[in-house]
Amino acid sequence: MAHDGPHIVPKSILLKVFGALIVLTGLTVGVAYVPLGPLTVPVALGIAGLKATLVVLFFMHLKYDNPVNALTFTIGTIFVVVFVTITLLDTAFRGDLGNVTAQTVQEIQAEQERAQQRQDAIPSDSLRIAPSDYPNQDRGASMESDEGS
Amino acid sequence: MATETAPAPTEREEAEHDHHPEHLQHHFVSSKQQFDSAKLGMWVFLITEVLLFSGMFVAYAVFRQWNPDVFAAASGTLDQAMGAANTVVLLTSSLTVALAIHAIKQDRVQRCIYYLLGTLGLAGGFMVVKYFEYMAKFEHGVFPGAAFDPHGAHYEHLAEMTAAPQFFSIYFVMTGIHGVHVIIGMIVIGVLALMAWRGSFSSEWYTPVELTGLYWHLVDIVWIFLFPLLYLI
Amino acid sequence: MSTTTQDAPVEQAGPDEEETNYLNHETSIWSWLTTKDHKRIGVLYCISLAVVFLVAGVLALLMRAELSGSGQTLMGNDTYNQVFTMHGILMVFLFLVPSIPAILGNFVLPLQIGAKDVAFPRLNLASWYVYLAGAAFTITALLTGGVDTGWTFYTPYSASTGGGVLWMTSAIFVAGFANIFTGLNFIVTIHKMRAPGMTWNRLPLFVWGMYATSIVQVLATPVIGITMVLLILEQTLQIGIFDPALGGDPVLFQHFFWFYSHPAVYIMILPAFGILSELIATFSRSRIFGYRAIALSSVAIAMLGFLVWGHHMFVSGQSAISSIVFSLITYLIGIPSGIKVFNWVATLYKGSIWLQTPMLYALGFLFMFTIGGFTGIMVGVLSVDVHLHDTYYVVGHFHYVMMGGSVVALLGGMHYWWPKITGRMYNETLGKIAAGLVFVGFNLTFFPQLVLGARGMPRRYANYAERFAGLHQLSTVGSQILGLGLFLILGYALWSLAYGEKAPANPWGATTLEWTNTTAVPIHHNFERIPLVTRGPYDFHLADEVFGGGDGEALSDDVPQIPDPAPSAPSETDPTESAGV
Amino acid sequence: MGDFWLPEAASTMAPKIDSLFTFVNVVSGVLLVGVVTAMLWFMYRYRRQDPAERPSPVKESKLLEISWIVIPTILVLLVFNWGFKSFVAQKTIPDNAYEIQVQARSWGWSFEYPNGVTTDTLYVPADEPVKTTMSSQDVIHSFYVPAFRVKQDVLPNRYTSVWFEATKEGAYDLFCTEYCGRNHSEMDAEVKVVSRARFDEWLESAGTPDDIPLPKLGEKLYTQQGCQGCHSLDGSEMVGPSWKGLYGKTEHKMADGSTVTADANYLRESILQSGAKVVDGYQNVMPSYASLSEREVSGLVEFIKEQSDKELSEE
DSSP states (O other): OOOSSOOOOOHHHHHHHHHHHHHHHHHHHHHHTSOOGGGHHHHHHHHHHHHHHHIIIIITOTTTSOHHHHHHHHHHHHHHHHHHHHHHHHHTSTTSSSSEEEEEHHHHHHHHHHHHHHHHHTTOSSOOOOGGGSTTSOHHHHHHHHTTO | OTTTTOSHHHHHHHHHOSSOOTTOOTTOSOHHHHHHHHHHHHHHHHHHHHHHHHHHHHHHHHHHHHOHHHHHHHHHTSOHHHHHHHHHHHHHHHHHHHHHHHHHHTTOHHHHHHHHHHHHHHHHHHHHHHHHHHHHHHHTTOOSGGGOOOOSTTTGGGGGOTTHHHHHHHHHHHHHHHHHHHHHHHHHHHHHHHHHHTTOOOSSOOHHHHHHHHHHHHHHHHHHHHIIIIIIO | OEEOOOOOOTTOOOSSSOOOOTTTSSOSHHHHHTOOOHHHHHHHHHHHHHHHHHHHHHHHHHHHHHTTSSSOSSSOHHHHHHHHHHHHHIIIIIIIHHHHIIIIIHHHHHHHHTOSSOSOHHHHHHHHHHHHHHHHHHHHHHHTTOOOSTTTTOTTHHHHSOTTHHHHHHHHHHHHHHHHHHHHHHHHHHHHOOOTTOOGGGSOHHHHHHHHHHHHHHHHHHHHHHHHHHHHHHHHHOOOSSOGGGTOOHHHHHHHHHHHHHHHHHHHHHHHHHHHHHHHHHHHTSOOTTHHHHHHHHHHHHHHGGGOGGGGOTTTTOOHHHHHHHHHHHHHHHHHHHHHHHHHHHHHTTOOBOOOHHHHHHHHHHHHHHHHHHHHHHHHSHHHHHHHTTBHHHHHHHHHHIIIIIIHHHHHHHHHHHHHHHSBOOOHHHHHHHHHHHHHHHHHHHHHHHHHHHTTOBSSOSSOOGGGHHHHHHHHHHHHHHHHHHHHHHHHHHHHHHHOOBOOSOTTOOOSHHHHSSOSSOBTTBOSSOEEOOSOTTOGGGOHHHHTTTTSTTOSTTSOOOOOOSOOOOOOOOTTTTTTO | OHHHHSOOOOBSHHHHHHHHHHHHHHHHHHHHHHHHHHHHHHHHHTBOOSTTOOOOOOOOOHHHHHHHHHHHHHHHHHHHHHHHHHHHHHHSOOTTOEEEEEEEETTEEEEEOTTSOEESSEEEETTSEEEEEEEESSSOEEEEEGGGTEEEEEOSSEEEEEEEEBOSOEEEEEEEOSOOSTTGGGOEEEEEEEOHHHHHHHHHHHSOOTTSOHHHHHHHHHHHTTGGGTOOSSSOOOSSOOOTTTTTOSSEEBTTSOEEOOOHHHHHHHHHSTTSSOBTTSOSOOOOOTTSOHHHHHHHHHHHHHHHHHHHHHO
16 A cells, blocks of 8 residues: 555556557547447447546556545446436336326427328328327337437 | 554654655644645545536436437537547647656656646647637537527528537536636646746655646546547437 | 653643643634634534524524414415525535534544544635635525525426525535535545554544545535536526426436435434444443444445435436335435444443433434434335325424434534533533423424324425314424523523533543543644554443543543553654644 | 324225335334333433443344344335335326326416316316326426325426326315425315216316306406416405506506506417516516417406406496
8 A cells, every 4th residue: 555655657658558548539539430329329438438547547547556546536436327327217217107208298299290280281180199199108219219329 | 444544654754854844734644644645635526526527427318318319410510620639639638747747756847847838738729629619609609508599501400409409508518617627727737837947846745746637637537528428429 | 542652742831720722722813714723613613503503493483483373474475485495405505414524523533533633624724614605605695585496496496486596506506615625624534644553443433424424425515516507507598407498307407406415414414323323332331332333334324325316206207117216225225224223222231321411312312313214214115205205294204314313413412522622511400401302392393293294284385274283383382392492502502611610621431532632622733642542432441541430520630541552653743833734 | 093194095095005104104113112112221220320330341242233134124125015016006007097187387276177178176086097197387396185195296398197096075185295486385276076977967067168258257267277376356466467457557567668558469468478578577487378269368358357347347
């Protein structure tokens, strides 16, 4: 834990890390032009995470530092993940038991209007779309088609 | 852990300097204890920064998950070249800060000042690029919040999209708060360069440089995440 | 416990004269306003928080007075809404969250671990000033139209009302920094500033409680900061994150808000656990049963506390799956809390129980916190919470935890450390009477609220159906008894400052460093010599010198020191040389 | 015990919730008595009799510690499981539920039945699952019927739902439990549970017939649409301007400094586009009532007109 005198990271390592960071930046830009489908976000975040790790370990000396500092930082990042994940647990699953609609009122109204327009195109009064027709339509359905973006 | 406050280092340090170390505050036993405390304090401060940004990342994640198409389309209107250039600028500034600390640890004060000034220049460059990016958006009515009224060929299609204002609100808030951090960093680095020039730092005491370095790297890390999230995907 | 041999400190006056201590070594107002001494900052915080508590408490009495009748009795709806809003905001953000850490944490923590000060004394002082700035913003909010949003600021209501909302949110943003500074300071202090021999297993449980609290403060407070920033931007620039009219999601605001505000509950209660452990150990003169379980359960609660915020949102329109997950994790927190209660009761077993005022508060805490815990289990039940949510049951529940737990522990702690802070004893008889009034008044106020809530009385109602009137009146009477008790405390505390009997160094026969190794009122640098710790915090049977053959009254200079069993602790620098740095 | 603690149970869900409530209450009570008895006994038995008393430390018992980890864990998991099951039942809406649309606004409720009838009292048929589809026109409100043990926040941007099956005919309270501003505590309504036959009869007759006179229609809308929450008829100050003597006022001052004459067109515009002109001294908080039919708007205007006529005749 205790070191004798300040630990000095060799300049060569700093330069190598910098080189790696630049290469990874190029990579992440390049990858953005490759259609990866659902992997787009994970790949981008993965590369960013790798870059951040390099910065933390070498530029910020965490690799050579007191483990307490590393623990501190790790706990911080864990709680960011907790915050994001558990919030998404709600927002991604609205409408699961039917007590709340997945779509907003505005979206439902927009959809109703579109349905109305379709209806006007084919003159028929047999169709009536009520808000109650929508609640169970899961947001997941629209998610699947969107994931490629 | 239990031995962290063991008295051993003091005796050695006391032997090394027969005088009371200049920067040692009275309530610390040794310079090492003081340095370690400052550093742990900085790390704890850094995680508060991380959690401060986390709120905006959550907002981003939630709205992106609701409107993936809109976010992809809106992110397409950002200038990737400028974003990439800024990433490189910020990474380089991180390197120069690391080198400044490297230099001061070896008592190379002159070199440390150069590196600090280099960092300052790069940070300034970052802000200049940011300024042009913001201006290009404002010109076309791309504002955060209620003023959002995109026009012009590149942006027109945004007006049709329901969640485009959310994307740009999040974009401006995230990059704005990040920008504020850059400016604060610039001020502190400027002060450090001045202090270094006055000979305040040496390999014996360089805590402020080290701590500012940590802060600056964190600002860099935040940008490392902002860049792909906002510009690329 | 023993101390090292070292030349006597310079500033120490002879035994006959008035001793120099942290209170009188410098006396100008300026020396107080610029002090970096953790003890003085604790006192400054104590004064500011007492004022806030007084104001917020009077607001509570006004609320209860209004509710003594079903219709309008004292004030109109708008006034009532502002009153309960200010009561909530002041109590939560400006009193309970900072309370124990800022007053007792600041005063006691460095003493208990054998440090000369916290790690960053300047930051500590800054914390107090930032807190005052937050308070100033709050006053501005009141002057610019007031706030009637409830302390929760739920959107979109908060976006549409009250001229003071912007100022109030800024106040909370600013005051948050005060908590972050305190938490950061304590984490570093506990990690880096412990005296030689003060291993993690020898830390007093109050320190463990403060450690767990600080973790929560540091991790959670920035999130309320960014939430308030987003709320402010939403009102000024109309960025549509939370406001549905702008395309935002109001439930998302609740996630942001409770991500902080639920852990904030632990910021309030974890230090109370710490105080309770000190009180129970000292006044039953026995080692805390399950020391490790209590210490680690605090840290476990701190961590798990971040995973349960959604149990405030079972009927908010969040997805059912997240309600279920949140409910399950909520129960996991109930268990460590239960462990603590059982351990404290077990500590009493075969002890030597001394029923002084602080101990009365501790025992009262055990009763009320247990009710708070059980009612917490009740509102954590998914389907029952649907019925109880946003009723007086919830009001009763969190007052049992916050007031019956946190505030009662603070009162116990203040009585316990009062002699150390002021150097004077309070009046024991009045102390016991006040403790009784607080206990009776509290339960009479809040137990009827549990019943009211279960019967369907919604909270935040200025007027209510006639059938609820009886219980409401009972509650109002209770609040007046409670208020009487609290004013009595204020009265004899002030009296004691001027006329109280001089306190000995260790009136309770406690074994932690702040009692055993300092003078009656600690000196500016805390210890004449940095202590070397050789035993656990509650090893009463090993600490013969502590009692001096009696109940602690006799302790002070005439107690023979045990010969030094270990090598010298590091020599300290001359206190005069760096004084005030 | 249930009778002391809980309100009347009038839905199929209520007994289930009540039994769980009572179970938790009883177990908590038993444990509380245990803890307090132990505490008081130790307090008495081990009270300090001699200041020099120095008890020897008690050996910690692993068995004891494990037991008070394991037993509470089992208890809370039991309670969680029970609560989980009834929660799913609470939230899973039966397919055949009778649907009522609920609109919440500051500070009132309106209930719309499938045939378009709108009321400010909730009528529901007994012994039949009823589903409410709710949304809010302004801020968050919460739909709470204590007797049914149902509660659900009503959001401005989404539809939320609850369902219940009333078991006893009678009148029950409906409260708003999400704080919504000045008259939050007045935002209540009545739930009337009637037999299916009487419900059908009522629904048949409650429609707004086209032949009722316009001012009467307006008077009905005045309470139904919640106008009374903000606009008084007797000139007293509320959130919005009073309707007393409003019609025909010539120097009607606006927030932007201009003045208008409060004629029928102005009133119409204020109802349909509430933010178009804001009266001096008032906040722009009124929701738009663009959903009203042409006849309903005219009805309201006539009703407002009547308030001024009345004043004239009184003088």
